[in-house]
Amino acid sequence: MTNMIFPTHCDGLVALATAGDQVFVCNPATHEFVALPQGTPDVRECRPEPGAAALGFNPYTNRHVVATYFYRRYEACSADDGTLDYDIGHELFTLGGGGGDDDDSWSWELTEDPPLPIISTRPVCIEGTFYWASTNNRLLKFSLRDNKFAVIPLPPGTSYHYTLNTLTSLDGHLCYLHTASATVYDVWQLADDGGDMTWSLPCRIDTFDEGLGCEAFLPVWAGAGRMLVAVDYEKLYWCREKSGRLEEALDLEEDVDLGRQDGELYRHHAVPYAESLISIRSCT
DSSP states (O other), X not given: OOSOEEOEXXXXXXXXXXXXXXXXXXXXXXXXXXXXXXXXXXXXXXXOSOEEOEEXXXXXXXXXXXXXXXXXXXXXXXXXXXXXXXXXXXXEEEOOSOOOTTOTTSSEEEOOOOSSOBOSSOOEEETTEEEEEBSTTEEEXXXXXXXXXXXXXXXXXXXXXXXXXXXXXXXXXXXXXXXOSSSEEEXXXXXXXXXXXXXXXXXXXXXXXXXXXXXXXXXXXXXXXXEXXXXXXXXXXXXXXXXXXXXXXXXXXXSOOOOOOTXXXXXXXXXXXXXXXXXXXXXX
16 A cells, blocks of 8 residues: 555544555554455546545444545646536545445445546545535535535635645544745634634744754644644644744654564654544444
């Protein structure tokens, strides 16, 4: 499996998507690892960016759900302004039901099409709503209540680039990490109560090191006034939200023994995790 992935998580389950349209769901506690049936194929043959699948809990059906997107048509109209000629689709997979070959429910279900292109980045699910990054400095939200899309503007004064910015869930809130400069990262938080949506800036992180975060910079957990940040697939740092200063917590290369052989190429991906006995095929 490629190292270029965006792992997503929910209730002890982890979802992985590859650039080859394959989605896997695993439960590290039970060692269950399931390859979901192939969904609608994506017409893009060469995709340098990682694949992405959203994983969340649908409170309206009490089932865990995987979401992904695909392009039926994808052509760049202008290299200057980045305009696209595209046709995009979106589909859901409801976990549970046994997952046998004769189980009709063990399949993908098409939703309405997204109103804008979706950019490959880590999606987030919060309280029955999936959030995806899009073009023109906007985000897309997909509600599992009515299976409808809506468009959200990015925080004021920000723009999106998939190698520099990302979405994450911190303490039950959607957060947008914006690279403000070579050393400064702004963590914006969205207040979304289903009506008015407003952005606030509760934390600004200054690494004081231009070499830190050049490959990846992702807050993965927040609570009690601090955040845990995964940096460059190598280290975890604690960050005090008020000061924005980093303190190394764990060197994943040196302090974690994964039984790898010297010289093997791999990346460390970190997600919040709570041990769970949920079965992927039955989701009980």
